[in-house]
Amino acid sequence: MxxxxxxxxxxxxxxxxxxxxxxxxxxxxxxxxxxxxxxxxxxxxxxxxxxxxxxxxxxxxxxxxxxxxxxxxxxxxxxxxxxxxxxxxxxxxxxxxxxxxxxxxxxxxxxxxxxxxxxxxxxxxxxxxxxxxxxxxxxxxxxxxxxxxxxxxxxxxxxxxxxxxxxxxxxxxxxxxxxxxxxxxRVGHVVDRITWEAFRVLEKTPAHPAGAGELGPASGELVYRGRAGVLRDVNTALLVAAARRHGVVLRLLPRIGDFVVPGTPILAVHGGTVPRRVASAVSVGIERTFHQDLGFGLRQLSDIALRALSPAVNDPTTAVQCLDRIVQFLAALADRPLGAVAYRDRRRGGGTVRLVQDGPEWTDLVDLGFAEIRGCAAGSPQVSRRMLAGLDDLLTRVPPERAEPLLRHRTLLVQLVERTVPEAADRAFALEPDRQGIG
Known part of the structure; x- marks a missing residue:
């Protein structure tokens, strides 16, 4: 493993x-x-x-x-x-x-x-x-x-x-x-705490891919019967034990953080059948939590940055602090396998895959971290300079196949600044990478 x-x-x-x-x-x-x-x-x-x-x-x-x-x-x-x-x-x-x-x-x-x-x-x-x-x-x-x-x-x-x-x-x-x-x-403490929680989720996430095509067609599905809400987490140990007991492989269909309603297929069963009570290992609540949600930290950092860049607040320094942590988190994921992960039924000896859980891809996380902030960065050279520096730093760390979303955001940011900033000197200043924003 x-x-x-x-x-x-x-x-x-x-x-x-x-x-x-x-x-x-x-x-x-x-x-x-x-x-x-x-x-x-x-x-x-x-x-x-x-x-x-x-x-x-x-x-x-x-x-x-x-x-x-x-x-x-x-x-x-x-x-x-x-x-x-x-x-x-x-x-x-x-x-x-x-x-x-x-x-x-x-x-x-x-x-x-x-x-x-x-x-x-x-x-x-x-x-x-x-x-x-x-x-x-x-x-x-x-x-x-x-x-x-x-x-x-x-x-x-x-x-x-x-x-x-x-x-x-x-x-x-x-x-x-x-x-x-x-x-x-204090915003610094809040941002640091969110980042720490995000890395705790990363520690609990297996770092190996699991191809869905290897499972073959599903022999059945378990449907969610509870109240509508956000998929907060799943008891992976319980699902692995149930799948091993019945000799099947389970696949979680929605991703952690998805909103599910009664009647939504929640688990696909491959290779047999399991009792309906197995679906009780899936926890649905009114809001997302950090427990297994790899993208929730980026979601919160992006929210804080967007609020800071709103006209009512106008605090680009806070947005830069959020970008610092977004770059830090994405750098830790630069060469880490993402997407679907597999949980096996034994710690040693390889074991058999019993649970497959879809997770966010690299592109999903990059978009979550940069897309919304980029849309508000044109009016703040501090933010655009820090974002360009962060994108450039990530481009030096990621493998070539992961460069496309970073290059896309960099290109879109440059186009946004060129389109919205009228003065050439101001454009050149806003498009100069700076790790401090305006150092």
Missing amino acids: DRPSPSVPYRRPRMLSPLREHLRDTFWFAPVASMVLITLLWWGCSGLDTAIVETLQEAGEYEAVTDLVGIADDAKTIVTTISSAMMTFIGVVFSISLVAVQMASGQFSPRIVRIFIRSRITKAAFSVFLSTFLLSLLVLTSYESETDPRLVTTVPLVQSILTLVMVALSLLLFVAYVNSTLRLM
Whole structure:
């Protein structure tokens, strides 16, 4: 089995990989899991507090129990303050965050909201904030009105210490969260994060071609029966296992990112039949995701650049930053096989092809990266100069058979500038390649 170049190692798909990615695209899972965890931790600390009191009572150390009650009463004031203030704190932080995300999505692209949702710092911060609030409520239920050291059953000392530790952790995460949110409003960080996500998709994509003609005619098709939406990803490990079990080869008919409606053929079966439930391994949602979509990163970079070049924004420097990353990503694909890829049923020994999945070709990705930006580049010499430099750099890296779309875009850009820029000196300046745009 062929592998990508060493700079982009291939990661074999896992059975639970789509589930893990879908949970990362939700905002509820991490806070709920953390609250369940803190409840279990509180239950353990409560048992430890009870065991400490029982041990001291059995040893006759009633004076020590009285001291613990006094310390716990002092801590109760702090816990009560935490309980009353934490939810207000969470509300204020969340309100400010929504404003920041709204500003960022309006300035760059609505699709960057998912960066905020998938941010580990954001989820960790809100998880710890909510867990601290819940813990303070649980600790308050453990306080007793009994002061007689012989009748006291528990003193929430360990629980109070845990609450103070959670408050300290909340403060640290708040600082990290504010820093992360401020970075979200900086175009350089957003563009870099999108590029990083795009390369993660590249790591998980097999780098070998799979010819559709080798499969022969299809013996059947599976039709999509769910709600209309965008094909987000497929559980490749599950489909490979099902194809191996039934001795067939499956081919995914639509590409990742295509919009499908009920009744759309979703899987072609070659060499036999499979149950209809196999189609449940295909995930359809309301928007595209990065999980298996090789072109989604270029789509977002192009969207940010187009918004930056609109008359209302007029920010060609942001467009140049997007072009930098588009060139970077395409350079990584310069000599990499693209198009349909095949998934085999064994890691070693070659194995048998069990799943064929169509992917974007080199021309598709080049058009996605340059076509729309090129149409808006005539009025900005900074953008046209950077695009020409990027196209020239890519032409030195790609094999001859991949030069045609790059030459086409270069020719069209030159023609656009010559047609729309009246002054000869301005035309010459706009058509001079420059990696900085206007360095």
